Amino acid sequence: MESTRELFQIMTRRFGLLNKNCCTVxxxxxxxxxxxxxxxxxxxxxxxxxxxxxxLGTDITTFSRQIQSLIKMNLIKKTPDPTDxxxxxxxxxxxGKYVATTxxxxxxxxxxxxxxxxxxxxxxxxxxxxxxxxEAMAKSDYCCKPMLG
Amino acid sequence: MESTRELFQIMTRRFGLLNKNCCTVxxxxxxxxxxxxxxxxxxxxxxxxxxxxxxLGTDITTFSRQIQSLIKMNLIKKTPDPTDxxxxxxxxxxxGKYVATTxxxxxxxxxxxxxxxxxxxxxxxxxxxxxxxxEAMAKSDYCCKPMLG
DNA sequence: AAGGATTTATTGCAAAATACAAGTATTTAA
DNA sequence: TTAAATACTTGTATTTTGCAATAAATCCTT
Numbered sequence: 001m002e003s004t005r006e007l008f009q010i011m012t013r014r015f016g017l018l019n020k021n022c023c024t025v026x027x028x029x030x031x032x033x034x035x036x037x038x039x040x041x042x043x044x045x046x047x048x049x050x051x052x053x054x055x056l057g058t059d060i061t062t063f064s065r066q067i068q069s070l071i072k073m074n075l076i077k078k079t080p081d082p083t084d085x086x087x088x089x090x091x092x093x094x095x096g097k098y099v100a101t102t103x104x105x106x107x108x109x110x111x112x113x114x115x116x117x118x119x120x121x122x123x124x125x126x127x128x129x130x131x132x133x134x135e136a137m138a139k140s141d142y143c144c145k146p147m148l149g
Numbered sequence: 150m151e152s153t154r155e156l157f158q159i160m161t162r163r164f165g166l167l168n169k170n171c172c173t174v175x176x177x178x179x180x181x182x183x184x185x186x187x188x189x190x191x192x193x194x195x196x197x198x199x200x201x202x203x204x205l206g207t208d209i210t211t212f213s214r215q216i217q218s219l220i221k222m223n224l225i226k227k228t229p230d231p232t233d234x235x236x237x238x239x240x241x242x243x244x245g246k247y248v249a250t251t252x253x254x255x256x257x258x259x260x261x262x263x264x265x266x267x268x269x270x271x272x273x274x275x276x277x278x279x280x281x282x283x284e285a286m287a288k289s290d291y292c293c294k295p296m297l298g
Numbered sequence: 299a300a301g302g303a304t305t306t307a308t309t310g311c312a313a314a315a316t317a318c319a320a321g322t323a324t325t326t327a328a
Numbered sequence: 329t330t331a332a333a334t335a336c337t338t339g340t341a342t343t344t345t346g347c348a349a350t351a352a353a354t355c356c357t358t
Contacts, residue, residue: 002280003253003257004257005260006192007276007279007280007283008164008256008260008279009164009168009185009188009256011282011283012164013185013206015157016161016206019161031314031315036158036162039158043155048335048336050335050336059317060335060337061316061317061319061337064338065315065316065338066315069314085323085325086334087324087334088336104152104154107154108152108153108154111157112153113290114286114288114289117285117289118285122281125274125277125278126282127153127156129274129275129278129279130156130157131151131156132271132274132275133160133263133275134159136263137160137263140263140265182344197307198306199307207345207346208345208346209308209346210345210346210347210348213309214309214344215344217308234306235306235352235354236305237306237307
């Protein structure tokens with residue numbers, strides 16, 4: 001009998017592999033870390049560097065350098081916040097938006113392929129379940145936050 | 150409206166963070182990569198180095214060195230395969246088994262906390278869904294295998 | 299059975315990722 | 329107004345990573 005952890009561990013690993021192999025877009029080889037960053041910058045509204053670093057649970061100094069790479073690749077732009085000049089807000093460039101969108105489509109296409117092995121009802125159940133899981137994880141104090149230390 | 154990819158991306162990230170912060174066991178600070186390795190070595194029956202590397206989708210040279218670390222930490226032992234002396238089979242040491250088990254319990258405890266925010270029915274649905282997802286992912290040729298290149 | 303191809307794993311690099319410590323610049327607050 | 333706090337960057341050292349090249353064992357073809 002599979003433990004709960006085992007189920008999640010395996011699914012998470014498979015999804016991670018998908019992320020790893022997805023994608024080379026527009027001549028850019030995007031690492032999983034970069035893919036996560038593009039994803040989050042796209043999702044959040046003009047996030048600060050610290051916000052994204054915290055969301056992803058990485059050290060801010062490491063993250064600062066990751067951003068520098070993405071700026072050099074012309075995928076992200078950094079704008080000083082007018083109300084607080086210590087802060088830099090991040091946004092995708094046009095090219096960055098294109099890359100992020102393409103990755104998104106690729107990933108969804110792969111996931112659609114997975115869902116093709118289920119009935120429509122099963123697919124809906126799975127999606128509802130993941131949503132449930134995300135909501136519950138957000139509520140839990142112990143689990144799954146970017147806890148430090 | 151959240152895309153399929155978005156749902157999985159967020160859940161996967163949260164689970165990854167959990168893995169990252171879980172656990173310091175018996176004086177050992179286990180990295181997520183090491184945790185994955187212990188998990189897989191525990192699951193598979195006397196796997197070879199290549200088998201695990203392939204499962205986890207990492208380069209075999211990187212993996213070879215990871216194993217060396219874990220051997221130094223006395224968590225894994227390497228035995229030459231009598232039927233093919235090129236191959237080394239891996240197994241957990243007593244201490245490694247203890248560490249792996251402890252991590253497993255920790256992770257399950259965290260997940261139980263998450264499930265405490267659901268009804269029993271919802272929990273069962275979620276678990277069935279993850280199982281479904283794993284089966285479908287295993288069937289898919291495109292998705293989620295340790296595809297190289 | 300011999301010899302070349304294949305497989306398994308390990309090292310030699312060099313590049314990239316990571317994080318602690320220290321630093322700069324700005325803002326908050328006492 | 330000046331000390332503390334915050335946001336971010338840079339210095340430095342360690343670790344991780346992976347491509348080449350290598351060594352050793354096995355497989356395969358004739």
